Amino acid sequence: MLEMRGITKRFPGVLANHRVDFTVNAGEVHTLLGENGAGKSTLMKILYGLYQADEGEIFLSGERVEIHSPTDAIAHNIGMIHQHFMLVETLTVAENVALGLPSNRGLRTDLDAVSERIEELAGRYGLAIDPGAVVWQLAVGQRQRVEIIKALYRDAQLLILDEPTAVLTPQEVDQLFVTLRQMTDDGRGLIFISHKLHEVLALSDRITVLRQGTITGQVPVEGATRESLALMMVGRQVKLAPDKPPVEIGEVALEIRGLSVMGDRGDKAVRGLNLEVHAGEILGIAGVSGNGQREMAQAIAGLRQATAGSIRIGGVETTNHTPADVRKNGLAYVTEGRLRDGAIADFSVSENILLIDHTDKRYLKRGLLDFKAIKEHSLRLVDEYAVKTPTIDTPAKNLSGGNIQKMILAREMSGTPTVLVASQPTRGVDIGAAEYIHKRLVQQRAENTAIMMISEDLDEVFALSDRIAVIYEGQIIGIVDRQTATREQIGLMMAGVRPE
C-alpha cells in the first residue's frame, strides 16, 4: 500500500536519510530497526508531512502523492504515534481526539458524539479509556491508548508507531500487541520502531535495518534472531548481558529512612519508604511506573521536597538539601525525563555536558571557563559514549531521542560518585549503546559506587542487579537476592502481592 522511493534528507552536517526505499503491505507489520540517530524518526516524519524530503517520491496504492503537512497525511489515512507523546495535557481525552476534525454541530463541539465513538473503538480494540478524563491525570499506558485511538478515529490505514513501547510496562506492551495484531487483521499496515529486539521478533512480519541513513538489510522475521538482528544493526557481535565479576559489598552508602514525598497532583507518592544501598552493589528497583519511583529519585537528588523521613549519602544527612549540595556529597543522577529535566534543549552538547561541572577546577583557568579543556573533555565523552552529533556545538534538541539520553549518561557517569541513581538508563537507547551503558554501570560498581537502578525492563533488572527491590504504591514491598529471585516472584510483587 505504501512505497517510499529514493528518499534523501539532509540536516546541517548530517545526512539523515540517503536514497531510502521503503514499502509497507496491507495487513503487515514492517519494523524499522537501527541505532540511535540512524534516521528512523526522520523517515517517518517525512511520511507524516512534518519534514520535507530533499529528494524522493512517495506512492500510496500505486499513486504518487505529495505530503506537505500532517493535514495531507491525515487526508491520506496515515496516522502517527510519535516518539514523544503528542497530547494536550490540559484537554480531555475526547477533546484530544476531536482536535482538528470538523464538528457535526457547526461551531459547537460535539464531544458527546466523539466520546461515544471513542468508547465504541475502545471496546472493539481493547483500549479501555474514560473519554472525559483530563490527559494530565492519565498514566503513561493510558496516554498511549489515547494516541492509538486518535489514529483509529481518523481511520488510519497506515499507522506509524515510533517507539511506542519505550515507556510501557511489559504487561502494557503485551496488551498493545494484541491491539496492533487486531489492526493488521483489519488490513491496516503498520510501521513499528523499537530498540527492544524481543518485541521486534514478536510483532514484525518484515524487518528493515537502517544504518547512518542508508538501508543495509531487509529480512523476514522467520529465521531472524536477536543476535542476527543485533549484528545487522551494529555490524558486530553484541553482548546482550554484561559479565559481572564479583565485588566486595561495602558499607551503606545511601540510606533512606521513612521517606515521604508528594506527587505532582498533591497525592502522597512515596509513603514512609525505607531502603539501603551499599557501596559496590547494584540495587535494581523494579515496579510498574507511577508507583513513586520518580518522586523518590527526585527527593534523593534534592529536586523534590521530602515531607518526612531522612536521606543520608555516605553517612551525611542530605534531606532537602539543594541539588548542588547533594551532588557535592557524591550523588550522580540520571533522570528519566530527558529533554524536560535532564538536558537543556537549546544548549549545545558541550554545554549540556558541562552543566554540572562548571565549577570544577579542571575547567577553570583564573576563574574563567577554560574552553580548550572543556572541548577536550566533551569530545572525549561524546566519543566514549558514542553520542551521534555533527559537532559538540549542535543544540541538544537536534539530536535523536537516544542520543540525548546518551549525552546525559555521559555527563552523569563520567566521575566516580559515591551514589549513582540511574532512572531507566537505557530507555530508548539502541542495543550497542545499551551494552556500553551496562558495561559502564558494572565498572562503576567495581569502583565501589553504590548504584540504584530504577528500571521497568525486567531483563535489565535481572541482568545487572545484585539485589532487587520492588516498589509498590510508594513503599518497598520486598527485597530479594538476585541469585534466588524468579521473574514470577518479582512480577507478583509488582502487582502488589507481599512476599511471605
Add this chain to the structure above:
Amino acid sequence: MSEFFTQAVLIAAVASGIRLAVPLLLASLGETYGQRSGVLNLGVDGIMLLGAFGGYYTVLKTDNVWLGLAMGIGVGVILGLVSAVISVTLKAEQGISGIGIYLFGLGMSDLLFQKLVGTPLPVGSFPKLDIPGLSDIPILGEMLFRHSIIVYVAFGLVPISMYIINRTTFGMNIRAVGENPEAADSLGVSVVRIRYLTVTIGGMMAGIAGAALAIDLGIFQQNLTNAQGFIAIALVYFGAWRPAGVMAGSLLYGFVNSVVLQFKTLGIIPRSWSDIAAMAPAIITILALVLVARRFRQPAALTKPFTRGT
C-alpha cells in the same frame, strides 16, 4: 468617614465602580484570547490609546458615538493584525515586541491629537439604558441596571467568551494551540491561523476598550489610559486566563478606584496623599489577585513562537 456609609454614596460608588471596570474588562477579555493561544501581546495599552483617539475624533466630527466605537474596532483590528505579523509570522520576542506597539500608540495618538484637535473639546457620551423592570428594583436596580449601553455589552461578552473558549471548536483549538502547538499541528490544526485570529480579536477588543474609555469620559488627552492596558495584561494572568476571573479582577479594580475617588471627593483622604491614593487601585488589585489565583498554571506555550521542522 461616616459620610461614606450613606445609602446614596454607597450606591454611587458601586455604580461607578462597574463603569470604571469596563475598559479594563474589554481589554483583558481580548488579551485572554491571545494568551490562551500562547501569544502575549504587551502592546494592549498602545492599541487602547489609538482606539481612544480614533473613537474620540470620530465622535467629535460626526457626533455619533456608534461610529466612534466602530472606529475603535477598525483601529484595533489593524493594530491586532500588525501585532500578529510581528509575533506569529516574524516570531519576535514577545516580551519586547509589544512594547514597540505601545510606544507607537502612545506617541502616535498624542501627535494626531495635537495636529488634528489641539485643545481638548468635550464630546457626547453613550446613551443610558435603564433596563425596564429591573432598574426599578430598589438599591440593586440603581447599582446594576441604570448604565450606558456599553456597560451591558462589556459584561455580556463575559459569558459569550466563556462559551467560545470552552464550548466551541474554535475555543478548543485555542486551548490546544496555547498548551501544545506541536500536538495541535500534528492533527492538522493551523497554529498560525488560530493565533492570527486570537491576536486580532485581542487587538479589536483593546481598540473597543480605548474608544469606550474616551467616549465615556467624553474627552481625550495625552496618555489617556494611564497604563490601564498594562493592568489589563496583569488581570489576565491573575484572572487565571479565564473570562470570569478576568471579570472579577476588573470589577475589583473598578471598585477600589471608585472608592478612592469618593474618599477624595468627600475629603476623607487628605489632598497631599492623592498621588499615593491614585496608585492604590492597581496595587490592591494585583495583590488581591496574586493571593487568590496562584494555583492556576499558565498556558504552557505562552510566549513561545511555533516552528515546524523543515
